[in-house]
Amino acid sequence: MRITMVGTGYVGLVTGTCLANTGNDVTCLDIDQGKIDKLNNGISPIYEPGLDELIQRNAAAGRLSFTTDKVKAYQSAEIVFICVGTPSDERGHADLRYVLAASADIGKAIEAGPGATGGGDGERRAKIVVVKSTVPVGTNQKVSAAISASTSKTFYMASNPEFLKEGAAINDFNKPDRVVIGVSDKGTGDRLRDLYEPFVRQGNPIFVMDIPSAEMVKYASNAMLATKISFINEIANLCESYGADIDEVRRGMCSDKRIGNQFLYPGLGYGGSCFPKDVLACISMGELSNTPARLLEAVHEVNQRQRDAFMAKIDKHFGGGAGLSGKKIGVWGIAFKPGTDDVREAPSITLMEYLLERGAAVVAYDPVAEQTCREVMADKISYAKDAVGALAGVDALVVCTDWDEFKYPDFEAAKAAMKSAVIFDGRNLYRPEQMREMGFIYHSVGRRPVVGEAVEQGG
Numbered sequence: 200m201r202i203t204m205v206g207t208g209y210v211g212l213v214t215g216t217c218l219a220n221t222g223n224d225v226t227c228l229d230i231d232q233g234k235i236d237k238l239n240n241g242i243s244p245i246y247e248p249g250l251d252e253l254i255q256r257n258a259a260a261g262r263l264s265f266t267t268d269k270v271k272a273y274q275s276a277e278i279v280f281i282c283v284g285t286p287s288d289e290r291g292h293a294d295l296r297y298v299l300a301a302s303a304d305i306g307k308a309i310e311a312g313p314g315a316t317g318g319g320d321g322e323r324r325a326k327i328v329v330v331k332s333t334v335p336v337g338t339n340q341k342v343s344a345a346i347s348a349s350t351s352k353t354f355y356m357a358s359n360p361e362f363l364k365e366g367a368a369i370n371d372f373n374k375p376d377r378v379v380i381g382v383s384d385k386g387t388g389d390r391l392r393d394l395y396e397p398f399v400r401q402g403n404p405i406f407v408m409d410i411p412s413a414e415m416v417k418y419a420s421n422a423m424l425a426t427k428i429s430f431i432n433e434i435a436n437l438c439e440s441y442g443a444d445i446d447e448v449r450r451g452m453c454s455d456k457r458i459g460n461q462f463l464y465p466g467l468g469y470g471g472s473c474f475p476k477d478v479l480a481c482i483s484m485g486e487l488s489n490t491p492a493r494l495l496e497a498v499h500e501v502n503q504r505q506r507d508a509f510m511a512k513i514d515k516h517f518g519g520g521a522g523l524s525g526k527k528i529g530v531w532g533i534a535f536k537p538g539t540d541d542v543r544e545a546p547s548i549t550l551m552e553y554l555l556e557r558g559a560a561v562v563a564y565d566p567v568a569e570q571t572c573r574e575v576m577a578d579k580i581s582y583a584k585d586a587v588g589a590l591a592g593v594d595a596l597v598v599c600t601d602w603d604e605f606k607y608p609d610f611e612a613a614k615a616a617m618k619s620a621v622i623f624d625g626r627n628l629y630r631p632e633q634m635r636e637m638g639f640i641y642h643s644v645g646r647r648p649v650v651g652e653a654v655e656q657g658g
């Protein structure tokens with residue numbers, strides 16, 4: 200099928216490339232000329248494991264192309280997937296301005312292009328416009344109206360929320376747990392089912408449902424996952440208050456099959472470009488419909504508090520007040536999670552901003568997110584080329600992202616480089632016992648701190 204992906208970001212680029220890989224003819228459209236130039240030179244503008252090679256292979260095969268030419272991209276497509284961003288606006292509502300701008304463009308292109316004749320063999324079939332962006336219930340109607348404002352020609356609407364995870368996006372799209380398709384007519388459902396059949400050969404389901412339900416599935420899923428994270432963080436905080444150990448509690452609790460062990464890891468709280476904004480969007484859907492989402496309000500609040508609580512631990516260690524002023528802090532991990540260069544809503548950014556406000560100097564290291572961090576933090580912090588390089592003369596290390604390379608670091612080299620052997624571990628990567636034996640002061644989440652005399656290294 201001839202497909203156009205609108206928005207060549209984490210979702211549009213990955214899904215477009217994977218759809219090309221199953222033999223479709225895919226055009227990726229973006230308004231960002233810089234992104235399109237990079238892609239036309241075989242360079243992915245985002246870091247996603249395995250993506251570069253897949254882009255190059257499919258582009259070379261002539262199935263995948265990149266453009267800023269809206270009219271051409273829309274007119275040539277049988278199916279248009281809207282994959283543009285839906286960030287929070289200042290009130291926490293989903294900002295639909297990119298979705299609606301793309302919709303208006305689609306309407307104009309449809310109007311200027313050849314008309315559809317309704318569908319039989321050999322006839323030109325009406326376009327399907329699929330909203331893949333995460334959007335509040337009712338958005339498909341708004342998109343349809345925005346397109347219809349510019350054309351009276353026939354087109355069909357569908358909702359197809361995306362569930363891929365950054366860092367594992369290609370595998371997630373190629374082997375989805377489920378595909379959700381929202382339609383208001385059977386023919387559109389059948390055409391989209393055909394498109395997705397190659398991805399569910401192992402029997403995973405394709406659910407075809409009404410459009411509002413499909414729109415809601417995505418928010419309900421992300422809200423549930425965010426709730427699990429806030430839940431375990433709340434329990435971790437209780438553990439700290441009462442001298443219990445969240446690792447032991449987790450083990451005991453998660454062996455109950457009804458609970459399970461997925462997504463129940465304490466830490467710095469959720470971040471990234473989806474959970475924070477999607478929880479806020481659910482809360483605002485509740486406000487707008489007079490159906491307050493009280494639980495999700497608490498999920499959001501607990502998440503905010505989690506970062507504050509961790510920062511308070513750092514502050515307390517340095518004596519509060521001006522204690523952090525003039526200190527040098529190493530940070531391991533900037534990306535909001537391992538496997539991606541995405542720093543949107545990353546806890547590391549909040550933490551680093553806080554440290555800077557308190558007068559500390561920050562040296563950060565991330566295996567892939569230095570460039571995306573520079574776009575946000577510029578040169579307010581300095582960047583190290585490797586993990587130990589971020590520790591030269593530091594008064595403490597703060598671990599923000601659980602990249603594999605931080606899980607078994609060279610502790611001797613780390614300690615030798617640091618001025619003080621102090622670690623604040625926002626991901627519970629290390630065993631407190633091991634830290635004690637190695638002479639570190641060690642603070643983590645939901646576990647008893649390892650305190651004692653920090654060894655002054657003099658470095």
Ligand SMILES: NC(=O)c1ccc[n+]([C@@H]2O[C@H](COP(=O)([O-])OP(=O)(O)OC[C@H]3O[C@@H](n4cnc5c(N)ncnc54)[C@H](O)[C@@H]3O)[C@@H](O)[C@H]2O)c1
Pocket residue numbers: 205206207208209210211228229230231234282283284285297300301331332333334361362363364365472473
């Ligand atoms: N990132 C994820 O892990 C993920 C997972 C599932 C769903 N989603 C949802 O998918 C949507 C996209 O997320 P993302 O992370 O890929 O966003 P992104 O910010 O990485 O990419 C969006 C792209 O759209 C482009 N764009 C904006 N307006 C445009 C227009 N009118 N025409 C063409 N291109 C335009 C931007 O230049 C940008 O490149 C969001 O609604 C998000 O909630 C994201």
